[in-house]
Amino acid sequence: MTKTTVRAQQPLLPLNQILAGDCIEMMNSLPEASIDLIFADPPYNLQLRGELHRPDNSKVDAVDDAWDQFGSFDHYDRFTRDWLAAARRILKPNGAIWVIGSYHNVFRLGAELQNQGYWILNDVVWRKSNPMPNFRGKRLTNAHETLIWASKGEGAKYTFNYEALKALNEGVQMRSDWVLPICTGNERLKDDAGDKAHPTQKPEALLHRIILGTTNPGDVVLDPFFGTGTTGAVAKMLGRDYIGIEREEAYRKVALKRLEKVRKFDKEALETTTSKRAEPRVPFGQLVERGMLRPGEELYSIGNRFKAKVRADGTLVGNDVKGSIHQVGAHLEGAPSCNGWTYWHFKREGKLVPIDLLRQQIRAELN
């Protein structure tokens, strides 16, 4: 499928809207292979027996809304199977899905993802910096939730903005454990009575990391359990399109109001750090063609242990081996591979300079 084809489908999508209704029916009404990313925070199947009380006897406002009660694992598994299948149909071949859950439901979610052929890329732990303590001292403080990131299948080319996440983590690659506070304070939406509008509102920081890291600007992000619209809000800020599906009118109302107020970030602010792989490829032969290196000139290996001679066709010859800068380097080092650009050096005024410097000059000309 070409980019053009996909783009042509997009006008059919109800972009930046909240669809009212059952998420399975609504997903089934959307065209197949049209969504870049799905974020899903399904009901948790919490097995609460009676009410939970704090030591001071105040009642904990547990997740016991009607939509969160399932009679059995069987019922819950059927529900999980159906919505994951509907999600799978509308995902683009190179799309991906994130689901979040706790130990009550995440093992059912993960197993069913695998059963349907989704390919798990990472499980991620959201480590809450301010969780609710375990009041009775009968278990460990339940201080995290689990997210699963999966592509549509093995071998799919999912989106991963490695460098952007690395930058977000101040230069060290992002790990699978994320320390973030729960959603409180001004960010926590209230209803007209002043109570929290949704029992499990997710923090925007969580969605920021997910959407920044696994989508590109202009992508379509769908959330089948939209709630108060955190996914939509962050998608909008980051210049992505969103589609929300929500059954409960009360939540849709809050979300709508919230989304109206959200502003997209500056274009400049949305540019993120990119990887070298995205830069244009420069064949080594160009350095010779352009006279930056002369045929017959000698190159020196990184530790100055080997040398090789440049040939007019942009290959090297050294120690009776001929081939590309990478092949000759790999052979001399006895290594499975070698980046010739950083391995080979030329001499200028007695100093050894990596040939990558010449590549950078060419790339700079190309802007």
Place this chain on the structure above:
Amino acid sequence: MTKTTVRAQQPLLPLNQILAGDCIEMMNSLPEASIDLIFADPPYNLQLRGELHRPDNSKVDAVDDAWDQFGSFDHYDRFTRDWLAAARRILKPNGAIWVIGSYHNVFRLGAELQNQGYWILNDVVWRKSNPMPNFRGKRLTNAHETLIWASKGEGAKYTFNYEALKALNEGVQMRSDWVLPICTGNERLKDDAGDKAHPTQKPEALLHRIILGTTNPGDVVLDPFFGTGTTGAVAKMLGRDYIGIEREEAYRKVALKRLEKVRKFDKEALETTTSKRAEPRVPFGQLVERGMLRPGEELYSIGNRFKAKVRADGTLVGNDVKGSIHQVGAHLEGAPSCNGWTYWHFKREGKLVPIDLLRQQIRAELN
């Protein structure tokens, strides 16, 4: 079943031994309802494709042992079902089980535990302080493994030493995420050739926390995938009895030698489990994710001579230079380095406030 009845059965148990053979058969040969705690580290069913090399071209020593190979999820699920059922039969009514896994298998494990009627008490995340990085930059660093702690059924009176774990955690309630280093250095057992004796040896600190927190002295701890015997070693140190089951002769040999040397109440080993707590690193990107600074917002240098704009991935752009708060600061000042935290300021109510203030807020949340 009364305590007396249980005690009467104990002499029949092969205490403090390593049983040679298949774990399902061996468990089936033990009397029912006789074990207090089971710790199980089953094969993870990793599905590795080719070889993996580090950027320095060295080869990663992968877990490619035959015992980790399963033909399909179906095959793995059958195996899981069978050993979990055998484990369930020998557990005392108030016994408990711990299993450990990664995203490859832990969802199958958790779902099957629930299917069999085990009652999940917590899922626990072992956050590795020194995980292997992701060398190709294609995913998040796989920096954790997941443990599941479950009782034999709903309403069972499992053992939980709340105060002991709280003490181990410097007086604060123990959480469901545990930061511990992987097993390296002298603790890592070597074979006669000097290679690691087992590819997946678990750290004693992990078992220390589990056995201390969820058994009592004199309890019987069984490990059906004994490997090099970490469970047995820690059980012995802590004055519990153990039963190990291991199929591979080479592992049994190493474990036997190890266990002979273990002394009960090894004070030194207890000390190593309490880790020193350093000031947590806070990446600048977190201020952006958390909405403390908005992408597109401007920061001002310490003398208000320069400004720069915040980007969504936590980098800055100013005077055509992009990079971390430290890099951009250093560049603008023409200095070799720069502490961006004290250099950059944001505007609030007309005043310039150093961004370090925001970092302090985050650190305060983290305790």
Place this chain on the structure above:
DNA sequence: GCCAGCCCTGAATCCGTAT
């Protein structure tokens, strides 16, 4: 004896594009 620097290693589902 101490310190700096080098080397090694850890449960990993780890490439993308052109031909």
Place this chain on the structure above:
DNA sequence: TATACGGATTCAGGGCTGG
């Protein structure tokens, strides 16, 4: 669809060596 090949990619910590 399979093959070829260019060339991008790592963090923390322990142990050892040499000065």
